[in-house]
Amino acid sequence: MQQALPPLELQPGSPAVRLNRLEPGDLRQRLALFLDIDGTLIDLARTPQSVQVPEMLPGVLCALEARLDGALALVTGRSLADVDRLFPARRFVVGAQHGGEMRGPARQPRQEMAFVAALNRLRPRLETILPSWSGLLLEDKGRSIAIHYRENPSVAFELKTILNRIMAPEIGALELLEGKCVFEIKPRNFDKGDVVRALMTVAPFKGRIPIFIGDDETDRAGMAASRAHGGCTIRVGDKRDLLADGFLPSPAATRAWLRELAIRLDHGVDAAQ
């Protein structure tokens, strides 16, 4: 019998084995997808603005969203405005800024003043210190701040040391996430796991089995939440991860896998046509 999910390198005993036993019709009603964007759906680029969204991707996401009755969410560190810039044709359900900004059926996360104030106190310090470094890019997303060093990777260690130092007075409220050539400063009162938890309590996500697909350390909170809801996790890239049930080697492989999934959910109708 053909497995319900497209082929995937699976860890033995993964809950995905259970999903694989479902018929396509059941899978349509049981599955919810939580998808990271950068490094998962799209390839990394030199700057946040210069990424390319492959032509087929919006169509595949729309097809999956329709076939899952809306149970598809993008879960990203980017801002909501930036997600809409990348996907202008469709307003997807989104957990943006690592959960600091939400669009969809779940309630907005509360903007707790203590956390907002801590970030506001840090801004001027960052703006004073960072311009003296070459090759850094400050991406202020409002509820979180990314400091990119892709153009000058040699600064990583020193930059982290300085960020830890200037964040020390705010460490109860703010945390430093390490992404791909980026340090992200965000309030501690939300993460990607909260996006999964919030959406899994409301229709059309409630009662479904989540699959969280991500490529980065910053996705691990979302992966853990997916598992806690009886779901599974897929890690994209070459890193082995104990939280991952399955692995896909690259964003291109993720796109192909999702396209195949859309086809299977529709009993063989080509999703990307």
Ligand SMILES: O=P(O)(O)OC[C@H]1O[C@H](O[C@H]2O[C@H](CO)[C@@H](O)[C@H](O)[C@H]2O)[C@H](O)[C@@H](O)[C@@H]1O
């Ligand atoms: O949670 P994600 O959807 O994976 O977003 C994580 C961060 O992605 C972006 O930065 C990363 O991608 C850039 C474009 O490829 C790359 O230049 C940068 O080095 C990466 O760190 C985005 O700019 C951040 O806001 C997201 O948090």
Ligand SMILES: [Mg+2]
């Ligand atoms: Mg990512």
